[in-house]
Amino acid sequence: MGGTVGSDEGAVSLLEVRGLTKIFGSLKACDAINLRIAKGETHALLGENGAGKSTLVKMLFGALEPHSGGIFWNGQPVRITSPGHARKLGIGMVFQHFSLFEALTAAENIALSLDDGAPIGTIAAKARALSYSYGLPLDPNALVGDLSVGERQRIEIIRCLLQTPELVILDEPTSVLTPQEADKLFETLERLRAEGKSILYISHRLEEVKRICDRATVLRHGKVVGHCNPREETAASLARMMVGSEVRSVERPPAVGMADAKPLLEIVKLDRKAATPFSIALKNINLVVRAGEVVGIAGVAGNGQSEFFEAVSGEVLQQNRAAIRIRDKEVGNLDITGRRLLGAAFVPEERLGHGAAPGMKLSENLLLSRHATDGKAFVSKAGMIRTHAIQSAAQRIVEMMDVRKSATDPEAAALSGGNLQKFIVGRELDRKPAVMIVNQPTWGVDAGAAAHIRQALIELARNGSAVLVISQDLDELFEISDAIAVMHNGELSAAIPIAEVSYEKIGLLMGGAEPGQPQAAPAPIAAEIA
């Protein structure tokens, strides 16, 4: 790892940061940070969850005011007072948590931030043309509420590019993308670099950092701990720099006696009509998850995984109540609370707003999700809330998952993205549920914490629970699953035992090949991941 500069000494700096500091309460989220980004450079910002990456880029984008230190743009000192000001300077940003209105179309959302009074038709046409030219096709007239997380992010990217920025900041852009979508994004970034733009790139995916970034700055506990050329490092050495120690690997002891194990989650001929023109119908889904096993669901985003999670969790009820059974009970007509009371736990893919209420404290979020199941522990007979019990349960979860935070009981929105994810997963694990259903368990989580979450899911299963994991991260599914099923166009393949599964097989199924008919048109993914 190199010295103290953030880019080659001779190169022209587009952006330079000197001694930038941000304090929340008693926590120095960013502590005297120095960073230089050259023109035309793709610069990675690395660090474990809570290291201060998002805080730093929010200051660069005018969304947070620094306590001290300076920002220099093209060599001139600037005080970036708002995101609008940042955009005018030529700084664009794609946020980790999307800031889109669900009830508006993609084009309407874009119009809101463009602020140039152009007619919506013109904006839609521009967005469509730009999106196709950058290989990120977008339907400007689609309602955001009907789009997958990956599609929503595409709107954010196009919205940013429409403003022709000189510096594009991307905060974990690929965590929700499929491998193909991520490849398209890399092509887009390559093109931006060829156009002389600079990119500041935050990611926990170290292989992609090695692939696309020229330099990296590593943060730990708010401080710069070094710079490096990621291409000269391995994913393991980058992880070590971020965490400060070796990242342990996940161990999956063999699942024994599964044939006789009790089915705890059964899905039988689950059908669901498409609720909107943009959603996917579920067709005759059958799946059994037994006590002791982890079953993974792979699939390209937007193939019905969200609709499936809604149906299985009880966010949307089924007319056919026998379509879903939890611990031998037909639950298709039960809501989330009813299913939780039977011992099920759910972690949705969107952590803010869905997995947690952003403006509520961690302890309040805990009460909100567990008051029905843990009523006795958290609410007295007289109906009084047992604050102490809730706070100590929240503390237990914080310790179990190593959640890093700036206050004793902060609001969920004050946690870094990865730390909030750790808290939400821990909140459900803490109940030791009989059935755990998780959608994207390690989205935005650093390498060390991801290993912790994956290990915890395996241990939950081995202690007798049934664990179902929906994930776009194939490596993750191969690491933790005892069997993998693939969702394509609302249909689910049979679950294939992990010993019989290969990336090629999963890739073909993800592309729509019938099981046992590999002669079907090969999916692009098969070639990519083979």
Ligand SMILES: Nc1ncnc2c1ncn2[C@@H]1O[C@H](COP(=O)(O)OP(=O)(O)OP(=O)(O)O)[C@@H](O)[C@H]1O
């Ligand atoms: N608005 C806020 N109020 C109080 N504390 C905050 C606020 N925003 C961030 N923090 C704290 O500052 C620290 C740095 O958070 P930040 O979001 O910058 O981390 P990060 O490196 O981006 O992490 P991640 O990889 O999880 O996204 C964390 O401890 C977080 O709890």
